Amino acid sequence: MIYLDHAATTPVPRAVADAMYEVLTDQFANPSAQYAAGLAMKRRLDQWRMTVAGALDCPPERLYFTSCGTEGDTWAVTAGCWQNRRLGRHIVTTAVEHSAVLEACRWMERQGYEVTYLSPDRNGAISAEAVLAAVRPDTALVSVMLVNNELGNVYPITDIARGLREKNPDTLLHTDAVQGFLKVPFSVGTLGADLVSISAHKIGGPKGIGALYIGQRLRSPRPLIPGGGQEGGLRSGTEATAQIAGFAKAVELRQARLSEQLAHLAHIREYAAQQLSAIPDLELIGGGAPHILAASLVGWPSQNIVNDLSAQGICISAGSACHRGKPSHVVAALHLPKRTAGSVIRLSFGPETTEADIDACTEALRRHHDERMPML
Numbered sequence: 001m002i003y004l005d006h007a008a009t010t011p012v013p014r015a016v017a018d019a020m021y022e023v024l025t026d027q028f029a030n031p032s033a034q035y036a037a038g039l040a041m042k043r044r045l046d047q048w049r050m051t052v053a054g055a056l057d058c059p060p061e062r063l064y065f066t067s068c069g070t071e072g073d074t075w076a077v078t079a080g081c082w083q084n085r086r087l088g089r090h091i092v093t094t095a096v097e098h099s100a101v102l103e104a105c106r107w108m109e110r111q112g113y114e115v116t117y118l119s120p121d122r123n124g125a126i127s128a129e130a131v132l133a134a135v136r137p138d139t140a141l142v143s144v145m146l147v148n149n150e151l152g153n154v155y156p157i158t159d160i161a162r163g164l165r166e167k168n169p170d171t172l173l174h175t176d177a178v179q180g181f182l183k184v185p186f187s188v189g190t191l192g193a194d195l196v197s198i199s200a201h202k203i204g205g206p207k208g209i210g211a212l213y214i215g216q217r218l219r220s221p222r223p224l225i226p227g228g229g230q231e232g233g234l235r236s237g238t239e240a241t242a243q244i245a246g247f248a249k250a251v252e253l254r255q256a257r258l259s260e261q262l263a264h265l266a267h268i269r270e271y272a273a274q275q276l277s278a279i280p281d282l283e284l285i286g287g288g289a290p291h292i293l294a295a296s297l298v299g300w301p302s303q304n305i306v307n308d309l310s311a312q313g314i315c316i317s318a319g320s321a322c323h324r325g326k327p328s329h330v331v332a333a334l335h336l337p338k339r340t341a342g343s344v345i346r347l348s349f350g351p352e353t354t355e356a357d358i359d360a361c362t363e364a365l366r367r368h369h370d371e372r373m374p375m376l
C-alpha cells in the first residue's frame with residue numbers, strides 16, 4: 001500500500017505500540033489508586049503530560065488530556081464563550097474550519113450566539129486583517145485554525161493574537177492546531193492563543209487521545225465532564241493511560257528528529273508539486289504546511305480518482321476524510337469553478353513517504369487523466 005493520507009491519520013510506530021502495550025498489561029494501575037503501583041502510575045502520567053506540554057512549551061498544569069481533537073475543539077469553543085459570557089454573544093471563525101469547530105459554533109448559535117464565518121480567497125488564504133475587522137466589542141471568542149486540513153494553508157494566528165490585544169483585549173482566541181502540531185514550529189507563547197487543541201493520531205500516536213491547552217486568562221474554566229475530579233477537576237474519567245503513554249512516546253519520537261523530518265516533508269511536498277504540475281489539466285490549490293498538497297485534476301470527479309487509485313493500492317483523499325463522499329465545505333468556500341471544485345484531491349505526507357511513493361501516485365494520476373473521460 002502507498003499511503004498518502006497522513007492528514008487523515010498516521011501509522012503508529014512500533015515503539016509507540018510497545019509503550020502502550022506495557023501500560024495495558026504490566027503497568028495497568030489506576031493513577032488515582034493510593035498504593036505504590038497507583039502512585040507510580042500517577043508519576044508516569046505527570047511525566048507524559050510534561051512531555052506533551054513540553055512540545056507546546058506550556059506549563060503542564062495548563063494541558064488537559066481529551067479523547068480527541070474534536071473534543072478539544074468543542075471544549076475550547078464552549079469554555080471560551082462561557083468565560084466571556086458577560087462580554088457578549090458573538091463568535092468569529094472561518095468557513096474552512098474542521099467540522100469539530102463549525103459544529104460547536106452551530107451549537108452556540110442554537111444557544112443564542114451570533115457567529116461570523118469568514119470566507120477565504122480562492123487560494124484558501126485568510127488574512128489577520130480580515131479576522132480583526134470582523135471582531136466587535138461583544139466578540140467573546142475568535143476561533144481560527146493553525147493549518148487547514150484540506151488545503152494546507154497556514155493561518156496568521158500570532159498576528160491575530162497581537163491585533164486582538166489592541167482591538168479588543170478581552171476577546172479570547174482559540175486555535176485548532178491539530179494539523180499544525182509538530183508540522184509547523186510553534187509554542188503557545190509565540191502563538192498567543194488562549195486555547196490550543198491538538199490530537200495524537202496526526203503525529204504517529206494512537207487514535208482516541210488529544211489535549212487542550214487552556215491559558216491563564218480562563219480563570220476558572222467550565223468543566224467539560226464533572227465527576228471524579230481527574231484533569232484538575234475539569235475533565236473527569238479515569239485517565240486513558242495507555243493512549244496517553246502512546247501520545248507522549250509519539251511526541252518524543254517526532255521531537256527527537258523534528259528538523260530532519262520537517263525538511264524531509266518540505267522536500268517531498270516540493271517534489272510532489274513539481275511532478276503533479278506536469279500532468280495536463282492539473283492545478284495546485286492552496287498550500288503552506290509541509291505535509292499537505294491539494295490539487296484539482298480539473299474535470300475528473302475526485303471520488304472517481306480516489307476509487308481508481310485505491311484499486312491500485314494508493315491511498316489519497318478527496319477533501320477531508322470526515323466527509324465521506326459529501327462535497328467538502330472547505331472546497332465550497334473557495335468558490336472555484338464547478339469543474340475545478342468537483343475534482344479536488346489531497347495528498348498528505350509523513351516521515352515515511354518517499355519519492356518513489358510520489359512517482360507511483362503521479363503515474364496513476366496521469367493514467368487516470370489519459371484513460372478516463374472527464375465527466376464534469
Ligand code: PLP
Nearest residue numbers: 068069070098100149178179199
Ligand atoms: N481539527 C482538524 C484540523 C483535523 O484535521 C481533525 C482531524 O481530521 C480534527 C480537528 C479532529 O481530530 P480528531 O480526529 O482527533 O477528533
